[in-house]
Amino acid sequence: MLSNEALEKIDIELAKYPDNRQRSAIMSALRIAQSEKGWLSHELVGYVADYLKIPPVQALEVATFYGMYNLKPVGKYKLTVCTNLPCALSGGVDAALYLKERLGVGFNETTADGMYTLKEGECMGACGDAPVILVNNHKMCSFMTTEAIEKKLAELQ
Amino acid sequence: MAIYQSGVIFENVDTKNPDCWTLDSYLNRGGYTALKKILNEKITQESIIADMKTSGLRGRGGAGFPTGLKWSFMPRTLEGQKYIVCNSDEGEPGTFKDRDIMAFNPHSLIEGMIIAGYSISASVGYNYIHGEIFEIYERFEAALSEAREAGFLGKDIQGSGFDFELYAHHGYGAYICGEETALLDSLEGKKGQPRFKPPFPASYGLYGRPTTINNTESLASVPFILRDGAQVFQDKGVPNGGGTKLFSVSGHVNRPGNYEIPLGTPFTKLLEMAGGMRDGKKLKAVIPGGSSAPLLPASIMLECNMDFDSIAKAGSMLGSGGVIIMNEDVCMVKALERLAYFYHEESCGQCTPCREGTGWLYEIIHRIENGEGRINDLELLDSIGNQMAGRTICALADAAVFPVRSFIKHFRDEFEYHIEHKKCMVSHKWC
Ligand SMILES: Cc1cc2nc3c(=O)[nH]c(=O)nc-3n(C[C@H](O)[C@H](O)[C@H](O)COP(=O)(O)O)c2cc1C
Ligand code: SF4
Numbered sequence: 001m002l003s004n005e006a007l008e009k010i011d012i013e014l015a016k017y018p019d020n021r022q023r024s025a026i027m028s029a030l031r032i033a034q035s036e037k038g039w040l041s042h043e044l045v046g047y048v049a050d051y052l053k054i055p056p057v058q059a060l061e062v063a064t065f066y067g068m069y070n071l072k073p074v075g076k077y078k079l080t081v082c083t084n085l086p087c088a089l090s091g092g093v094d095a096a097l098y099l100k101e102r103l104g105v106g107f108n109e110t111t112a113d114g115m116y117t118l119k120e121g122e123c124m125g126a127c128g129d130a131p132v133i134l135v136n137n138h139k140m141c142s143f144m145t146t147e148a149i150e151k152k153l154a155e156l157q
Numbered sequence: 158m159a160i161y162q163s164g165v166i167f168e169n170v171d172t173k174n175p176d177c178w179t180l181d182s183y184l185n186r187g188g189y190t191a192l193k194k195i196l197n198e199k200i201t202q203e204s205i206i207a208d209m210k211t212s213g214l215r216g217r218g219g220a221g222f223p224t225g226l227k228w229s230f231m232p233r234t235l236e237g238q239k240y241i242v243c244n245s246d247e248g249e250p251g252t253f254k255d256r257d258i259m260a261f262n263p264h265s266l267i268e269g270m271i272i273a274g275y276s277i278s279a280s281v282g283y284n285y286i287h288g289e290i291f292e293i294y295e296r297f298e299a300a301l302s303e304a305r306e307a308g309f310l311g312k313d314i315q316g317s318g319f320d321f322e323l324y325a326h327h328g329y330g331a332y333i334c335g336e337e338t339a340l341l342d343s344l345e346g347k348k349g350q351p352r353f354k355p356p357f358p359a360s361y362g363l364y365g366r367p368t369t370i371n372n373t374e375s376l377a378s379v380p381f382i383l384r385d386g387a388q389v390f391q392d393k394g395v396p397n398g399g400g401t402k403l404f405s406v407s408g409h410v411n412r413p414g415n416y417e418i419p420l421g422t423p424f425t426k427l428l429e430m431a432g433g434m435r436d437g438k439k440l441k442a443v444i445p446g447g448s449s450a451p452l453l454p455a456s457i458m459l460e461c462n463m464d465f466d467s468i469a470k471a472g473s474m475l476g477s478g479g480v481i482i483m484n485e486d487v488c489m490v491k492a493l494e495r496l497a498y499f500y501h502e503e504s505c506g507q508c509t510p511c512r513e514g515t516g517w518l519y520e521i522i523h524r525i526e527n528g529e530g531r532i533n534d535l536e537l538l539d540s541i542g543n544q545m546a547g548r549t550i551c552a553l554a555d556a557a558v559f560p561v562r563s564f565i566k567h568f569r570d571e572f573e574y575h576i577e578h579k580k581c582m583v584s585h586k587w588c
């Protein structure tokens with residue numbers, strides 16, 4: 001289900017933990033799987049669990065507990081906007097409102113063309129750069145004024 | 158944006174230079190000399206721990222526990238594996254300093270962790286990095302590779318006979334994993350739910366082995382202390398809290414960012430460094446130590462110095478050093494509503510008072526904000542708070558109650574106005 005490249009990445013993570021502690025690599029393994037497939041189907045979670053030789057229920061428990069795993073398909077670009085108080089004081093809420101209007105979706109919704117999913121985020125430890133938007137979990141965009149958002153959307157095709 | 162005063166961790170770090178994070182840059186700034194000296198001169202664990210105590214370094218993760226004392230709790234002579242774990246799960250709203258340490262000076266943290274490992278007989282370390290900062294995780298991995306290649310990590314470091322390996326672990330979006338025992342469970346590949354204490358991590362930590370957990374900034378301060386001197390570090394601060402401290406200033410200022418300043422610096426000075434109030438507006442209130450610390454009104458804050466004791470005396474906490482600045486246009490009910498939502502979302506759900514209580518706090522503040530507040534809602538909030546604080550496994554429940562109590566204590570009129578008139582007393586603008 002996963003490419004050799006993804007499995008190699010998982011192997012690198014596995015090597016960080018002691019023998020018989022491969023369960024520790026589940027968070028990274030799920031992240032790597034999600035990066036390749038876009039979201040974590042039950043089947044994929046089961047596959048990752050098998051690869052680590054841990055019970056599937058342990059992998060599922062992690063997939064459902066941590067907020068950045070996609071348990072449903074998302075758009076090509078998942079945009080997570082931080083609206084927590086420190087960001088709100090520097091445009092976080094305004095950026096979220098702008099995106100809602102611009103994309104015509106609410107939080108946790110995907111545009112009809114399947115391009116964007118909008119999410120509301122909690123503090124990303126980047127409040128000094130507000131407004132901040134995280135693209136597909138891994139790319140943080142800072143100082144996202146209206147103009148910066150437009151520029152970003154034009155890039156994300 | 159990151160702006161620094163010269164200090165301990167950011168001393169001579171040119172954050173505008175894209176290569177400032179590299180090993181070369183660190184070595185040029187005197188990096189790894191503390192570690193080499195310790196290994197070459199076979200400085201004893203006792204002597205390092207004594208220095209850490211003299212330095213007056215208090216934990217930078219929120220609780221302010223003395224680092225030297227924490228290290229001394231480790232059963233160093235006990236057989237078997239022991240661990241040092243760094244808490245870089247920075248998710249306390251208003252705090253963004255650990256990210257910049259890892260972005261601009263990751264080797265200070267690596268050197269600090271190696272020295273910590275040496276001092277507590279731990280041969281393996283993990284750095285648990287907040288989920289949302291994947292690029293920083295990659296940066297830290299790159300720095301680790303450099304350190305390995307240069308022989309600062311691995312077997313028989315610098316021919317000393319001391320072995321130490323260090324790995325990065327990436328979180329994936331759960332505030333509660335910042336709590337140290339939730340972090341350990343998460344590191345073990347489980348749901349991040351805080352453990353009952355005792356046993357404490359020093360006796361039963363990662364994989365059930367003795368473990369010390371420190372914040373990123375605490376550990377990144379270690380090389381300076383052991384290179385330039387514990388007393389030098391202590392003297393930079395105040396008697397009950399040595400050193401400089403990174404303050405993350407966010408909100409209504411002209412230059413949000415991190416400022417590394419001596420503990421004891423007046424708040425007014427920090428505000429000035431951050432460029433003063435944006436658009437010349439009036440300061441209304443400040444949360445001085447991350448969102449879990451009680452809010453203080455401008456009148457109190459303007460008299461306050463930035464150190465543990467001064468802020469505690471003023472009725473709040475230095476916490477993580479996240480300084481959230483609010484101007485006169487902020488409706489206190491609306492601001493509190495957002496924080497209450499956060500704690501409700503992030504409660505791990507293990508303890509009934511926290512799981513239910515954070516939900517109730519949010520519900521009630523939400524209805525006040527939406528013009529549906531009831532006459533006895535403020536009393537209700539108070540009594541729910543009493544049923545939560547101090548009655549749970551971890552401090553998240555207390556962290557949820559502090560803002561509620563302090564917002565209402567200092568701005569009760571706004572809450573009463575909201576309940577009575579069904580609208581904000583100030584015409585609210587976020588920014
Ligand atoms: C809900 C909660 C969240 C926390 N988040 C963090 C965090 O993000 N980073 C951190 O270093 N400590 C955090 N802490 C404090 C840790 O439990 C622990 O005290 C700290 O990492 C110890 O390091 P220090 O002694 O160097 O400060 C949190 C505590 C609680 C209760
Ligand atoms: S206090 Fe809240 S967050 Fe902490 S363990 Fe209990 S339910 Fe979980």
Ligand code: FES
Pocket residue numbers: 082083084085086087088092122123124125126127128130132250251252
């Ligand atoms: S509050 Fe948005 S990044 Fe911290």
